[in-house]
Amino acid sequence: MDHAEMTTHQKAVANMPAIHYLLGMSATTKLLRDRLSATVGNSRVREDEPLAKHCNWRVGGPADIFYKADSATELETGVRLARELNLPFTILGFGANILVSDFGIRGLVILNRSHRIAFLPAAVVEADSGTNLAVLAKEAARQGIGGLEFLVGIPGTVGAAVAVNAGTRTEWISAILDSALVLKSSGETDWLPAEALDFSYRSSRLKESGEVVLAARLKGRPCEPEVAERNMADHLRVRKTQPTGPSTGSVFTNPDGDFAGRLIEAAGLKGFQVGGAQVSEMHANFIMNVGGAKAQDMQRVITHVKMEVEKRFGIRLQEEIRYLGDWQDQQ
Ligand SMILES: Cc1cc2nc3c(=O)[nH]c(=O)nc-3n(C[C@H](O)[C@H](O)[C@H](O)COP(=O)(O)OP(=O)(O)OC[C@H]3O[C@@H](n4cnc5c(N)ncnc54)[C@H](O)[C@@H]3O)c2cc1C
Structure with a gap:
């Protein structure tokens, strides 16, 4: 250009x-x-x-x-x-x-990329916050520990999953979290019980507090490795209906009683594109980088989707993704 x-x-x-x-x-x-x-x-x-x-x-x-x-x-x-x-x-x-x-x-x-995993008594699994969720679920399964299988299909690390309360439609990491080792803003480190972290749908106090998750202890349960393997395969099968390629999964959280993807599709926005950013034809809550996208393209698509959905249905969608870096000049 x-x-x-x-x-x-x-x-x-x-x-x-x-x-x-x-x-x-x-x-x-x-x-x-x-x-x-x-x-x-x-x-x-x-x-x-x-x-x-x-x-x-x-x-x-x-x-x-x-x-x-x-x-x-x-x-x-x-x-x-x-x-x-x-x-x-x-x-x-x-x-x-x-x-x-x-x-x-x-x-x-x-x-x-901290990645230490330790198996504690009573099927508790302790993992560094940089541990890959899929690796964790698979390692736990190998050790005969179930309850973590849903993590296998969520791309990400343990620390972020705790901070954003990652999960599926039916299971969340907060529900299996025993405690998290947190580096507080005061400089202290402390194992905080799950109840202290103010979890809600895709959120926790850690999202805004500037505290850092160093490790987490997750409560599993004894399970035959083959059963855990089968459960993980089921979770991964469901994922096959999701678009592949550069995305962040669901861009918006689901509003109460509805689905962001359904609203975006109903607003006729599948395929809407700015630069290299496009609302997925396969799953309307995914925005794909179809080639050469800039962050600003992504943001423009997000803004347009929010505006159209609000205009059509009176519902203001909220981003599940986090904006990082300098955005003042990009608004
Ligand atoms: C194809 C696809 C499917 C997805 N499906 C799901 C799904 O089913 N369910 C779901 O919940 N999410 C899903 N996601 C979103 C994503 O996988 C999760 O949000 C995941 O938890 C992000 O982990 P991450 O390590 O990539 O975090 P990042 O994107 O790197 O970071 C997310 C936020 O967490 C903060 N953070 C990172 N590490 C720490 C730490 N140690 N302490 C404190 N804060 C920290 C970051 O600063 C940032 O603000 C999907 C994404 C993709 C691409």
């Missing part, structure tokens, strides 16, 4: 590396980079890491400072450093429920 044809937004995105270069990184951000490098190793800390490659939607600009935490200790270290320096930090799991702005995320972004 010719530069003259670009919108202001597109020009800003195209010029971002230049702006970054001219302004340079703030002294505090450099300090964070250096202190983090000294702790986890120079080669693991990256500047201007493109986040599109770490998010399911494959959109989004760069992170100022980025590293992958391979353990709960490494996750905690990054958060503590950022807090000490008063810099913002963001935890990414699989990026399966987020929309990162084209302008990226300021401060520190930690890709959480």
Whole structure:
């Protein structure tokens, strides 16, 4: 595309590396980079890491400072450093429920790949917050523990699943959560019982509090491995009706007594497209990146869908996905 044809937004995105270069990184951000490098190793800390490659939607600009935490200790270290320096930090799991702005995320972004799993007495499973939900369900099944099978089809990590109370239509992680190890804003870490986390449909107090889940204990039950395997296969079979490709699953939560997908379809919005973002023809609550989408395309489709559904049915849909990064210039 010719530069003259670009919108202001597109020009800003195209010029971002230049702006970054001219302004340079703030002294505090450099300090964070250096202190983090000294702790986890120079080669693991990256500047201007493109986040599109770490998010399911494959959109989004760069992170100022980025590293992958391979353990709960490494996750905690990054958060503590950022807090000490008063810099913002963001935890990414699989990026399966987020929309990162084209302008990226300021401060520190930690890709959480902590992955320790321990089996405790009474069929309790303890897992680091970066543990893949599918791996967890399968490992539990192998150990003769059931009750976690529904997690097999939810793309994501344990910590995010707890923060957003992930689940299916009939099962939620909050219902099997015994407790979560939380790094509080005060700097303390504490095993908090599920009741302390104010769970509701796709929500918990952790969604807004800035607290970080380091690990979780889930209550399973004894189960023959073959039975758990069969249950997981059933969960995965149901998923076959979902679109495949870059998406975040359901973009909107279901309003009371109805389904966001049904409303969007009834508003005639299947196939509605802006740039590379398209309302799925297969499942209207999914928005797909059909190629080359920008975060702004996604946001425009979301805004249009909300407006049309409200106009037609008087129902204001709420996003299930979280917006991360700089959105002021994109609204
Ligand atoms: C094809 C598809 C199907 C899906 N189906 C379902 C479904 O059936 N049910 C369902 O609930 N969801 C579903 N989702 C959405 C998604 O899988 C869940 O929301 C999942 O919990 C996201 O996990 P994540 O690790 O990718 O989180 P991310 O998208 O990386 O992060 C989500 C939010 O959690 C925060 N976060 C991440 N880690 C932590 C932590 N350790 N402590 C505190 N906050 C944290 C992030 O900062 C962000 O705000 C689906 C998504 C896709 C792509």
